[in-house]
Amino acid sequence: MTILIIAEHDNSSLKEITLNTITAATQIGGDIDLLIAGEDCAAAAEAAAKISGVTRVLVADQACYNGQLAENMAALIMSMASNYSHILAPSTANGKNVLPRVAAKLDVSVLSDIISVESPDTFKRSIYAGNIIATLQSLDPIKLLTVRGTSFSPAEQNGSAFIKVVDGAFDEALSLFINNDSVVNERPELTSAKIVISGGRGMQNGENFSMLEKVADKVGAAVGATRAAVDAGFVPNDMQVGQTGKIVAPDLYIAVGISGAIQHLAGMKESKVIVAINKDPEAPIFQVADYGIVSDLFDTLPELENAL
Amino acid sequence: MKILIMVKRVTDPNVTIRPNMDSSNVDLTNVKMAMNPFCEIATEEAIRLKEAGIASEVIVLSIGDKQSQDQIRTSLAMGADRGILIETDATLEPLNIAKLAAKVIEEEEIDLVLLGKQSSDKDNNQTGQMLAAIKDWGQATFASKLYISNEKATVTREVDTGLQTIELTLPAIVTCDLRLNTPRFASLPNIMKAKRKPLVIKPIEEFGLDLTPRFKMLNVESPQVREAGDILGSVDELLEKLKTTEGVL
Ligand SMILES: Cc1cc2nc3c(=O)[nH]c(=O)nc-3n(C[C@H](O)[C@H](O)[C@H](O)COP(=O)(O)OP(=O)(O)OC[C@H]3O[C@@H](n4cnc5c(N)ncnc54)[C@H](O)[C@@H]3O)c2cc1C
Numbered sequence: 001m002t003i004l005i006i007a008e009h010d011n012s013s014l015k016e017i018t019l020n021t022i023t024a025a026t027q028i029g030g031d032i033d034l035l036i037a038g039e040d041c042a043a044a045a046e047a048a049a050k051i052s053g054v055t056r057v058l059v060a061d062q063a064c065y066n067g068q069l070a071e072n073m074a075a076l077i078m079s080m081a082s083n084y085s086h087i088l089a090p091s092t093a094n095g096k097n098v099l100p101r102v103a104a105k106l107d108v109s110v111l112s113d114i115i116s117v118e119s120p121d122t123f124k125r126s127i128y129a130g131n132i133i134a135t136l137q138s139l140d141p142i143k144l145l146t147v148r149g150t151s152f153s154p155a156e157q158n159g160s161a162f163i164k165v166v167d168g169a170f171d172e173a174l175s176l177f178i179n180n181d182s183v184v185n186e187r188p189e190l191t192s193a194k195i196v197i198s199g200g201r202g203m204q205n206g207e208n209f210s211m212l213e214k215v216a217d218k219v220g221a222a223v224g225a226t227r228a229a230v231d232a233g234f235v236p237n238d239m240q241v242g243q244t245g246k247i248v249a250p251d252l253y254i255a256v257g258i259s260g261a262i263q264h265l266a267g268m269k270e271s272k273v274i275v276a277i278n279k280d281p282e283a284p285i286f287q288v289a290d291y292g293i294v295s296d297l298f299d300t301l302p303e304l305e306n307a308l
Numbered sequence: 309m310k311i312l313i314m315v316k317r318v319t320d321p322n323v324t325i326r327p328n329m330d331s332s333n334v335d336l337t338n339v340k341m342a343m344n345p346f347c348e349i350a351t352e353e354a355i356r357l358k359e360a361g362i363a364s365e366v367i368v369l370s371i372g373d374k375q376s377q378d379q380i381r382t383s384l385a386m387g388a389d390r391g392i393l394i395e396t397d398a399t400l401e402p403l404n405i406a407k408l409a410a411k412v413i414e415e416e417e418i419d420l421v422l423l424g425k426q427s428s429d430k431d432n433n434q435t436g437q438m439l440a441a442i443k444d445w446g447q448a449t450f451a452s453k454l455y456i457s458n459e460k461a462t463v464t465r466e467v468d469t470g471l472q473t474i475e476l477t478l479p480a481i482v483t484c485d486l487r488l489n490t491p492r493f494a495s496l497p498n499i500m501k502a503k504r505k506p507l508v509i510k511p512i513e514e515f516g517l518d519l520t521p522r523f524k525m526l527n528v529e530s531p532q533v534r535e536a537g538d539i540l541g542s543v544d545e546l547l548e549k550l551k552t553t554e555g556v557l
Contacts, residue, residue, distance in 0.1 A: 009439070067472065070437065070440075071446060093450060093467075094467070096433045097447075100402070100434035100435075100438050100441070101437045102435035102441075103403065104441035108522060109402070109523055110402075110432075111523065112431065126531070127430050127431060128325040128429055130428075130531060131530065132325055132326075132531075133528065135525065135526040135527045138520070139522050139523055174444075174445065175474050175477075176476075178475055180467075180469065181471040181473070183470040195557075197312050219557060231486065236470060237470070237471070238468060238470050244426065244486065246468070252550065252554075252556040257365060263428075269534060272554075273556050281489050286539070287534075288536070290534075291537050291539055291540055292537065292540065293539070293543070304543050
């Protein structure tokens with residue numbers, strides 16, 4: 001068996017979730033090729049070569065892979081797909097965008113967002129907003145999977161893989177990359193931070209999120225939010241934690257002014273320790289929290305900041 | 309321009325789903341059903357394009373059991389023009405849904421397909437991408453803004469680092485994210501009017517496709533439940549617990 005992994009990177013560095021995906025591949029077993037497709041992505045390829053468990057790093061460095069457009073990425077992956085028993089991608093916006101396109105071109109299915117590897121053809125995934133864990137066996141000749149990062153530990157980084165250049169620019173000309181409007185953020189990445197502090201509708205507005213940020217900066221935490229807070233325009237979409245946002249599982253998750261809807265819980269209930277601050281003692285978040293404080297967050301957040 | 313929207317009948321997102329007696333599948337007996345919330349967003353966007361004079365016709369497609377007519381009628385009541393139900397009692401995988409939809413696109417000469425980015429029951433997040441692949445069209449997933457002009461669609465996408473804007477040449481596929489719009493409620497007169505809008509039911513066999521499942525559900529289970537913990541009286545008590553008992557600070 002040989003496994004192809006589509007790396008998540010920003011050309012200059014690898015995203016942590018790539019390491020979790022490699023661990024999932026290691027559990028399946030076999031040689032692992034890691035594809036870095038981008039523009040001016042040599043630095044990401046260098047970093048990839050250091051990951052333990054990777055046999056070869058395949059580098060496709062072309063202007064047409066800028067922005068990771070699904071059509072061009074899928075065409076590139078198709079050009080090499082027949083060499084592999086499994087193709088994996090992290091369950092990120094990019095992975096979810098590209099892998100189903102590859103699957104349909106290969107006439108195979110995808111299992112989305114797997115949370116465990118039972119055997120080389122059997123995997124678990126979570127459905128119905130985290131209320132059900134299903135065990136599924138793939139009957140396809142090539143198995144395509146996206147991988148939930150928080151369910152697998154990150155691979156070590158003391159390897160020395162061979163770097164191979166992949167020629168050919170697959171420019172399908174079906175879509176055009178215009179721009180990325182990235183949120184500049186000095187804090188740790190939400191999906192890999194050890195501590196996450198999230199705010200909900202109870203924060204009342206975007207300015208009040210600075211109260212969470214002050215606490216976050218004292219302990220090196222990332223800041224997240226509920227869908228309600230994003231929909232209301234308090235904070236940008238990349239901060240949404242939940243079924244339809246990002247999945248996080250830090251050592252410590254602090255939920256502030258969050259009721260605890262199942263769609264939010266689906267994105268954070270695997271956290272090691274959960275703390276809830278909410279003025280409503282009946283809020284469902286307290287049913288999953290290890291520690292709760294029933295209080296007005298506008299009193300408790302400043303106290304917390306001062307005490308840290 | 310003709311738009312196809314795809315809608316799915318799913319379990320109501322507020323209902324907690326549990327395994328059946330022998331854990332072979334989920335128990336959906338008497339569970340309240342609804343339109344997938346992302347499909348409501350797709351419907352709304354299509355109707356707005358029609359109201360803006362950009363779309364000439366909005367066709368709504370559902371693939372599912374007989375009761376999926378309810379969800380088609382909801383789309384029609386919101387403002388779609390006519391409906392197609394491909395009727396089947398089987399639970400189809402996204403690949404097969406995409407294959408069937410591709411046939412409808414060919415028959416109807418569709419220029420733009422709008423569908424939800426995922427369904428709130430299975431969270432596959434695949435159908436739009438697969439449909440785009442089968443048709444060899446451009447795709448824009450996770451759309452939070454859509455602007456159409458001169459045979460091009462400019463789409464802002466919600467991605468992990470913020471927003472990405474791309475441009476597609478039509479025909480194309482766009483999957484809708486939460487922030488694209490706020491779906492309207494159908495008014496009573498429009499619900500009545502929708503009952504008279506055309507809805508064609510096609511048996512799935514008519515399409516002559518091989519729709520063999522590609523994976524087998526071996527078992528379903530409920531996840532481990534977390535126990536409710538302690539309610540604490542002060543921030544100091546909390547920090548003590550987090551530092552000493554848990555060692556996470
Ligand atoms: C298909 C679908 C997908 C969804 N996906 C997601 C998702 O990915 N992520 C997500 O988060 N949600 C998601 N949702 C939405 C989810 O159902 C809830 O609506 C949402 O999580 C509620 O957010 P909230 O807790 O911030 O707001 P609310 O439910 O309004 O809760 C606010 C809480 O703040 C408390 N509060 C208010 N003021 C104060 C104060 N001064 N001090 C202390 N506490 C206070 C209140 O007691 C209340 O408990 C989804 C919904 C659907 C239908």
